[in-house]
Amino acid sequence: MTDSDSPFLVVRALERRFGAVVALREVSFTVERGEVVLLLGPNGAGKSTLLRCIAGLARPTRGGVTVAQQDVHRDANARSHLGLLSHHAFLYEDLTARENLRFAAQLHGLDSVAERVEVALADARLTSRADSRVFGFSRGMMQRLAIARATLHQPPLLLLDEPFTSLDVAASGELRERVRGERDAGRAVLCVTHEPGELWEVTTRVIVLRSGAIVTDEPRPDDLQAFRARYDALVAE
C-alpha cells in the first residue's frame, strides 16, 4: 500500500481510561482527504477526549492514531498535518493579533512568515486590528483570529471541537463556508458537535459515539430529520 492509498487519519482500537472510568472503548475508524466527518454523541460520550487523543494532546491508554502514516504520539512531525479549532482560542490576550499569528507560524516552522500572517489577517478581516492586543477583541473577532491561527499552516486535517458554540448567525455561516472550502480543497475535517444541522450540507460521513464506543459510522443520510429520530434511539441508554 502506498502513501496515497492509505487513509489519511487512522484511529486504531483507541482506549482511554481515567482511573476506573473508561472514556473510550476500542474506537477505530479512518478519515480520507476530502471528507467532512461529524462526530456526534451525548454529553460524556467521549467525543472531546477522542479529539484530544487524535490531536496528540491526550495519550490513549491503548491503541493509536496515525496521520499521514505518522504516529501523533511518537512523531512530533505528525502534528504538522493537524489543525484544531475548539471553543478555546489558544490566543494570548497581551499579544496583538499579528504577534499571535506570527508566534503560531514560528511554532510550525513556516517560511515567509510575514506574508502568510498578512494573508491570514486579511482573510480574517482583521488587518485594521492587526496591532491591537487581543484583550479588547469581541467574541467574533477572537473566533476569526482563532480560525486563522488553526489554519495558518494549511493543515490537511482540521479538527473542530464544537466550533459553533456562542457564534452568531453570520460567524456560523462564515465557518460553514470555510469548512466547505477545506473539503473542496481536498482537506479532511473531523467535527465534534451537538448540532448536526450546522454542517449537514457539507458533511460526507457521520459517526455516533455512546459511552465511549462507536454505535454507527455511516455515509451522511440525505434526510436530517429522519437521522435525528434514529440518533435519539442510537444514543438512548
Add this chain to the structure above:
Amino acid sequence: MSIFRMAWVIAAKDLRIEYRSRTALHTATLFAVLVLLIVVFARDGGTVSLATLGPSVLWITIALASLVTLNRAFMLEREHSALDGILLAPISRSALFLGKWLANLVFVLVVLTITFPLWILFYGVAVTPALLLVAGVALLATVGVTAIGTLFSAIAVRTRHAELMLPVLMLPFLLPPVYFAAQATVRLLGGRPLDELLGWLRFLLLYDIAFAMLAAMLFPVVVDE
C-alpha cells in the same frame, strides 16, 4: 527548526508578554522588598546583627520571590488554553521546557538584579569584590531553582488550585540550594579561604545538573495528559 531556536521562540513570547504586563516582575519585586524590610523590623537589634542575618535573608528572599515569578510561568498559558496551542505544534516537549526555563531564568535574574542592591542597602553589606562572587553564586543557584520550578509550575497549572500548589511542591526542593548558597555567601562575606567555599559550590553545581536533567526528563510526561 532546531530545538534551541524553538525554545527561543517560546521564551521570547513569554518575555514579550511579561514586558507588556509586568505582572510577575512587579509582584515579585515588591514581595522581595517587603520580605527584606520585614526581617529588618522583626529582628531583635540588641542580640542579632544585620550582618549575621544578611546571607540567610538574601536567599530566603530570592527563594520566595522566585516562587511568585514561577507561578506566572504557566498561568499565562491557561488563558484560552494557550498551552494546548503550543502542544499542537510539531515541536518537541523538550523545546517547550527549554523555552519556559530560559524565560523563568531571565525573570528571576531580573528580580535578583533589583533585589541585590536593596539587600546591600538594607543590611549594610560592605561593597567589596566579594559581592561579585555572591552574584555568581546567585546565578548558579538560580539555574537549578528555575529548572525544577519550571517542571513544578507545569504540574501545578493542571490542578484546580495552582497558586497554592506550587509553593507546596517547590519549597522542599528549595531547601538544598538555599542552604548551599547561604553557606557560600557567609564564607564569601566573611573573607574565608576559597577552599571552604568550593564544597558548597560543588553542591550547588550538582543540584543544578541533577535537577535540570530530572526536570527535562519528566517535563514531557507532565505536559501530556
